Amino acid sequence: MGRVSTTRMETFLVVARHSSIRRAATQLHITEAAVSAAVAHIEKQLGAKLIAKAGRGITLTEAGRIYAEYCRSILGLMNEAQAAVRHAETGRLRIGVVATAGEYVLLRPLAAFRNRYPDIELSLSVNPRDVLFLELHHHETDLVIAGRPPRDAGLVTRARRPSRLVVVGAPDHRADPLRTTWLLRGRGSGTRDATLGLLDQLQISPPTLTLGSHGAVLAAAREGLGVTLIHSDAIEADLESGALRIIPIDGTPLDRPWHAITTRTPTPTTRLFISHILDPAEVGPAAFEPG
Known part of the structure; x- marks a missing residue:
């Protein structure tokens, strides 16, 4: 079995990221034929099919997903080795x-x-x-x-x-915090997970509104759209200006x-x-x- 160059690994990772030969070629500023040839070379060296057609694009096979994970680690370690010396x-x-x-x-x-x-x-x-x-x-x-x-x-x-996680809302937001809307970060957020864990602990199922970004959640809380669980580091200025207030809730503040x-x-x-x-x-x- 021959070796696969780092350049071909990098090309394969771009293909995997975009699920498209065409978009990978555009990002890499090379032809689609060159991208296809790089992937085909790797498949030949490995003796495994890494991609399959899926509609107008491509998808990774199980072997492709495994190989992509190894490529990320190998290339990351090579870059780290250069920095280490x-x-x-x-x-x-x-x-x-x-x-x-x-x-x-x-x-x-x-x-x-x-x-x-x-x-x-x-x-x-x-x-x-x-x-x-x-x-x-x-x-x-x-x-x-x-x-x-x-x-x-x-x-x-x-x-x-x-740092601590506290529940905050607008100064004039007087609704029962156990029944009012809770503002959530997007999926993958540790604060979102902590919020859902707190709601489970309180055994409540209030309405929720997912706003994604940290800034959007804070802005919504200032406007009175609901309450949110947030790091105390992020609200010092809002507390000083009176734009937000801390709302006492059982189980908070959380040490995070x-x-x-x-x-x-x-x-x-x-x-x-x-x-x-x-x-x-x-x-x-x-x-x-x-x-």
């Missing part, structure tokens, strides 16, 4: 965050880190927690700031920052600290960033605590 202060750092942490927790420490180490190549992606942990598992990102990682995922919490999470083998630059966010002299009250 570079000097920490001139390396690369890819951070993934959930929306709330990205807006209210990470920016100040990240700005201080940028000023302290201007030669480090930084990138920041905002995604639901499930996506972030999958990317970290495949070595496609170096560090994640989110809630607690899933058990038995092979991931390591390096630092924590205290932020976690700085890596794989078992963080790069030198990742370790440098963890040391930075643990240092109150550098990041002040935004500092994390050892994990």
Whole structure:
């Protein structure tokens, strides 16, 4: 069996992502024939069918789905290996965050880190927690700031920052919070899961309204469309201005600290960033605590 080049692996992953030879060719700026040839070469080397026609596009076979997962890990590890041998202060750092942490927790420490180490190549992606942990598992990102990682995922919490989940609503929203509409984040959100868990604990089934983004949920709560469970970090300004108020509910507040999470083998630059966010002299009250 011959080897499959990383270029062909990357091409196959783009095909898998788009479920289309044509869209993959457009993204890669090559011909459709070249994309098809790359996939056919891999199939020949593996002796397995990786894609099948599905309407006007394609779908992955079971072998294709398995191979795509391995490709993600292999390419992620290769990129991580290149970063691992570079000097920490001139390396690369890819951070993934959930929306709330990205807006209210990470920016100040990240700005201080940028000023302290201007030669480090930084990138920041905002995604639901499930996506972030999958990317970290495949070595496609170096560090994640989110809630607690899933058990038995092979991931390591390096630092924590205290935070609480509280229920909030508009000051003039006087409806019974156990019967009023509860505003939810989109699927994959840890806060959504915590909200549904709280409703189960309270043994209530109130109306719910899914708004998707963190900003949309907050805006809806300010307008009196319902109440929502949210990290206290995200509402400090709204509480001070009177745009929102905390609503006492049995079982709240919930202790939900932020976690700085890596794989078992963080790069030198990742370790440098963890040391930075643990240092109150550098990041002040935004500092994390050892994990």
